[in-house]
Amino acid sequence: MSFLHHPAFQSLVLPFVFALAACLLLRMAGLRWAALGASLGLVLAMTVWPGFDWPASSRAQMLPWAALVSTLLATLAIALKMPGTKAMGRRNGLVATGLLTLAALALVAWPALGGSMLLAQLALMLGAASGVAMLWAWRAASVSPVSLLPVLVTGIGIALCVAWLPPGGSQGTGGSGGDDPYYEPQWK
Template identity: 60%
Template sequence: MSFLQHPAFQSLVLPLLLAVAGIALLRWAGTRWSSLGAALGLVLAMAFWPGFDWPASSRAQTLPWIALAGLVVAALAVALKAPGTQVLGRRSGFLVTALITALAVALAVWAALGGSLLLAQLALMVGSVAGVASLWAWRSASVTPASLLPLLLAGLTIAYAQASLAPTAPDARGEAAEQDDPYYTPKWK
């Protein structure tokens, strides 16, 4: 397994690096646009892994498309200067993004304990870019509510996919039977 295929790189390092690069790139366009950098990092990380599959045959495969749609809507809102694109204050922006980060990490724990490593990795991707947005909000106070839309939509999609997983039925001894993750298919070499 190469470093690029390692789950820790795919779910923590790559989204973090792409979110930082997205914020740095969009910073020159203004404070409203720079807050979209974290969402851009999430979409680019999801393009790298798990990728944009069409047609999406599972709920987990719809996640990159939902994050992309949220990014497009947020970018249109920023371009049109719609309500909800005003920059939040440093304290409120940091609190909101820190809450999203904590919820994404809790969602990753729930997915890992619930039996889906793919959903746990995807939730860690959301948590990683939300952490970057949190640090950016603390440092420069330039987070808008519209820029958090892709992160919230991705988190809600992951929560829905995890909640819709069927629980395993107990066997004759009363213990839950082991079941493979329906979303995760590793590429072993």
């Protein structure tokens, strides 16, 4: 088993490192751009795993596309200085990113217990990227509502995918033994 294909690396380390690096690189463009680093890191991590499949044949394959499109829309909104791009205060930014991080981490248990390890891994990726947004809100107090939009959209997408899972999780076609309709691990 390769360390790079291990689910813990793909779900925790990769999005955290990409999001932190994106925040630091975007910091050179200004504080209002740096807050977008967590969303960009999430998109980069989703590029590595699970990847962008076109046409998306399942709801779970639409999640990276939702993250990418919402990140592009947030980038456009920040570039045009639209309403909602002004930074929140440190306290409000910490509360908003803290709640998003807690919601993403709570979302990990729902698909894991519901029978989809792919959705659990994607929720953990979301939690790691949200943790970087919370770290950035504490460090620089430059988080805006628009910069958190891609994280929120991806979280809602994961929650909808979990809600639409078949009951019992045993009618799936993929994975080991057909127990998960989305997950086909590459680390075996």
